[in-house]
Amino acid sequence: MSNHSEKLSLLSDLVALIKADHQITDKEMGFLRMIAARLDVNDNDLNKLFNSDVPFTPPSSEAQRILQFHRMVLLMNVDQDEHPDELNKIRELGVRLGLNPFAINQVLKVMDQFDGKVVPPDVLINIFKTQYN
Numbered sequence: 001m002s003n004h005s006e007k008l009s010l011l012s013d014l015v016a017l018i019k020a021d022h023q024i025t026d027k028e029m030g031f032l033r034m035i036a037a038r039l040d041v042n043d044n045d046l047n048k049l050f051n052s053d054v055p056f057t058p059p060s061s062e063a064q065r066i067l068q069f070h071r072m073v074l075l076m077n078v079d080q081d082e083h084p085d086e087l088n089k090i091r092e093l094g095v096r097l098g099l100n101p102f103a104i105n106q107v108l109k110v111m112d113q114f115d116g117k118v119v120p121p122d123v124l125i126n127i128f129k130t131q132y133n
Helices: 004-019 026-038 043-048 062-077 084-096 101-113 121-132
Strands: none
Touching: 004 026, 004 062, 004 084, 026 043, 026 062, 062 084, 062 101, 062 121, 084 101, 101 121
């Protein structure tokens, strides 16, 4: 992950996702803080994202964009409460990342097959690879 603005853009997408159902849970915030810490973004900068827009700066590599989508899927399911607005938002964010809409929908379909709806990274990556062949 290269620059600070790219990191803030990724976190901003995650904030948009957890705000989609108009209810932010402690589990969602904990997950978001964990991701922010891994990206070396402090709580102060993270909290600002709830009230300000950040320019969209997608990761340059496809692998990083798929990783970001995986984070979104994990975040959406961390509270075990899947809301239709969250599904719409995750589709919108995935397409904005430049990911294949068919692959996005496939991931959202198969997640119900996994414990806690946690799609293993290799399964997710294979879905995207299949769509590009």
